[in-house]
Amino acid sequence: MATTTSTRASATAGQRPRPDQLDSKLAYLTRVLKTPTIGRVWQDLADTAREANWSHEEYLSAVLERQVADRESAGNMMRVRTAHFPAIKTLDDFNLEHLPSLRKDVLAHLATATFVPKADNVVLLGPPGIGKTHLAIGLGIKAAQAGNSVLFDTATNWITRLSRAHHAGALETELKKIRRYRLIIIDEVGYIPFDTDAANLFFQLVASRYEQASILVTSNLPFGRWGEVFGDEVVAAAMIDRLVHHAEVLTLAGDSYRTRARRELLTKDRNK
Ligand code: ADP
Numbered sequence: 001m002a003t004t005t006s007t008r009a010s011a012t013a014g015q016r017p018r019p020d021q022l023d024s025k026l027a028y029l030t031r032v033l034k035t036p037t038i039g040r041v042w043q044d045l046a047d048t049a050r051e052a053n054w055s056h057e058e059y060l061s062a063v064l065e066r067q068v069a070d071r072e073s074a075g076n077m078m079r080v081r082t083a084h085f086p087a088i089k090t091l092d093d094f095n096l097e098h099l100p101s102l103r104k105d106v107l108a109h110l111a112t113a114t115f116v117p118k119a120d121n122v123v124l125l126g127p128p129g130i131g132k133t134h135l136a137i138g139l140g141i142k143a144a145q146a147g148n149s150v151l152f153d154t155a156t157n158w159i160t161r162l163s164r165a166h167h168a169g170a171l172e173t174e175l176k177k178i179r180r181y182r183l184i185i186i187d188e189v190g191y192i193p194f195d196t197d198a199a200n201l202f203f204q205l206v207a208s209r210y211e212q213a214s215i216l217v218t219s220n221l222p223f224g225r226w227g228e229v230f231g232d233e234v235v236a237a238a239m240i241d242r243l244v245h246h247a248e249v250l251t252l253a254g255d256s257y258r259t260r261a262r263r264e265l266l267t268k269d270r271n272k
């Protein structure tokens with residue numbers, strides 16, 4: 001198969017194809033190269049190039065640019081899909097005026113996703129309904145669009161995944177597999193307390209990524225109460241140490257977005 005391809009390619013190289021053969025030749029070549037966008041755009045761009053008097057180099061770069069752009073956006077869509085976000089919530093949809101306690105400059109910096117290649121962490125703390133999950137998803141999408149592999153799950157589900165691996169004697173393999181994701185999001189630490197085994201597994205997850213790959217954690221509890229969640233002050237302290245050593249910690253305060261939206265509706269009704 002490979003021989004046939006190379007024979008065919010070299011047999012036709014050098015010969016100038018007739019204009020009416022170019023279509024099928026380019027269709028064939030773009031298929032072999034797996035560059036469908038080029039196959040789709042070369043003709044239209046050639047017309048544009050002729051009209052605008054582009055040089056050969058300008059034409060070539062325009063064609064390749066389209067292919068690269070399509071490949072990147074396909075990659076972005078794929079990374080967003082495989083991140084398993086519970087919903088698609090973007091930072092654009094997030095109403096910053098509702099949350100004055102959120103520092104806009106810090107959020108803008110995190111949205112550049114440069115914390116991911118540095119293996120830095122992000123911690124979002126605050127009461128229920130304040131927008132932690134929304135922000136976590138929005139930042140996760142930004143990270144995925146910047147080319148990073150991302151995986152989202154709740155703390156409880158992460159623990160289930162790890163304890164399954166642990167019981168199968170494959171915890172190390174599993175942690176290694178998870179490390180291939182440049183960013184993992186652990187949502188809702190604190191809603192459900194962990195037993196000792198779960199706390200240890202969680203510690204191992206954090207430790208295995210320390211200075212190697214990023215974690216974004218959300219929690220309804222301040223660090224001071226994580227001992228209650230993990231049932232052990234020492235484990236909690238050791239974990240928080242690793243988590244925050246290179247991290248942006250955002251403590252959000254204010255009303256639940258849901259409650260506030262409801263209250264505003266009621267006030268509006270009353271003022272009618
Ligand atoms: P948390 O995870 O902190 O409990 P969520 O992120 O789930 O809160 O937010 C609750 C709901 O309110 C979600 O539907 C979310 O999209 C919405 N929400 C919260 N804060 C904002 C905001 N500032 N702008 C727009 N929507 C928000």
Ligand code: MG
Nearest residue numbers: 132133187188
């Ligand atoms: Mg949440």
